[in-house]
Amino acid sequence: MAAAAQMVEIWRGGLLESSHAGHAVICDASGTVRESWGDPDAVIFPRSSCKMLQALPLIESGAADAFGLTDAQLALSCASHQGAALHSGAVARWLDGIGLGEADLRCGAHEPYDRTARDLLIRSDQAPCQYHNNCSGKHAGFLTYTKHIGAGPEYVAPDHPLQRAIKDAFEEVTQIPSPGFGIDGCSAPNFATTVQGLARAMAYFAAAPETGSARDRAAYRLTRAMAAYPEFVAGEGRACSELMRAMGGKVAIKTGAEAVFVAILPAQKLGIALKIVDGASRASEAAIAGLLVRLGVLDAQHPATLKRLNAVQRNWRGLETGITRLAPGFA
């Protein structure tokens, strides 16, 4: 088992202040590792980076079509959104449209990351609700599937038909049995896999043909929905939205808690998965940007790239403090 590779460095005053190591794999459509750093076999929780895998049953089952879901809704089903009005409103209308409501969600409530939405709640003395949870779009997809197949309301229970369907799909596209699951922040089971397994799943999505099997078509559609609606996948100012926009809708990417990041590159038929071992998102964002630049799909000088990599960091008074850059030998 290889040690984690140094990936991202935080410099201040000409000295290295902090550093981040991780594992990364670039996989092609045959499941072959093209390049890797650290240990491709490291077991990780994909967390929210695998939401497009968790959305496969929604489409494959026919539920998405039965309820006439739009591509924007499919993007939202793969989202870690920031609870802006755009997101919470869309989830509310979605659930209303299938005859369900906020109380049917099982994701829990947290303060929206979106400042405008947050301040609006505070000014009106309202508590955040489950619509604001960053995973509420995924859960709307979960409820749509559950309603379609007529299953019970506790859709995050590991033995619920939905979670069993997700596990099957997850293991098939990662091409490796999951060694176990954890309970995610949103209460859904999150299946573990290897970095290589996750990259293999992304390469599958990248290569899935529009007119193949039901799963191929679902993967094709989810990838295009994410890339076409970056604002639904995360939100203003966020890495997923900004970097997907910077790549002009040609690549789908997704972050996960504890510093996981994945990318689906349809033109190249490549998939990427990476995990920073310490769980720092600043590092996973810099690392994925570095790999996307390396593969020629992201402009190193785009403001969305420079926000995360190789640009001077500034403090509260705007003074230069340091720089975030890739470690020598990585990407």
Place this chain on the structure above:
Amino acid sequence: MAAAAQMVEIWRGGLLESSHAGHAVICDASGTVRESWGDPDAVIFPRSSCKMLQALPLIESGAADAFGLTDAQLALSCASHQGAALHSGAVARWLDGIGLGEADLRCGAHEPYDRTARDLLIRSDQAPCQYHNNCSGKHAGFLTYTKHIGAGPEYVAPDHPLQRAIKDAFEEVTQIPSPGFGIDGCSAPNFATTVQGLARAMAYFAAAPETGSARDRAAYRLTRAMAAYPEFVAGEGRACSELMRAMGGKVAIKTGAEAVFVAILPAQKLGIALKIVDGASRASEAAIAGLLVRLGVLDAQHPATLKRLNAVQRNWRGLETGITRLAPGFA
């Protein structure tokens, strides 16, 4: 140079999800390393963990006594506070008392970490001011010194008499020349040193007699002020305040950005310094708690300890998700 030692592990669903490595040193009053993990000679920026060193000139110069500063104000001069009314109000009154105001600060403004203060600003459509900056107490001390010696207003400039005095004191108590400085979040120079150098400084503070040299008396007084007024050093819910309270005022501890933590143990005449290489505060808080438990000054079962170490983590719905614990072989 030794590699960083594994210190803190984040577990989920029975699997290791993330981990944190770092350097730590326990030093005695003679400057001898009692125990160490990782590389004692690793160069780090102490960031806010060295605020008690930055406060030495304030007392040694006679400025603190000339302006009649209380122990609560001295604690605030060593604080990374959360901008609660307690903190911002005390800084406002302090500056008013020495004939200065908010515009004289050079720390910049940021939203207070304290939720009540934050919500109050949002509800009243007010922007945060420099009083809310977590370093405003340190800067009030800086201004008090500057006023006392009649120096110019740009007190964070590296060649300002205050910063030169801080550098001299810093190098004397760390017993090693500083290899350079960075600009901190609050715009003050932050001098680099080794983990051992920082631990040596903390051991000096721990052993400083009440009736020794001007510096000894300053170090003695700052240590007691911090331990006696934990709520001024950080705030409700924060590690410094809660853990100092849990130790009954017998130990002074201080966090710094990018996962530095120090402790001053007067009864044992020991100093601790640690740095998590990836900069994650959740890990530096767990690691310092582990070392304080190991040294017998913190109860492993105290709620303040369990908030950071060996207690089950829960998600937005209160479900168990995992546990944060020390890595095997550390503390």
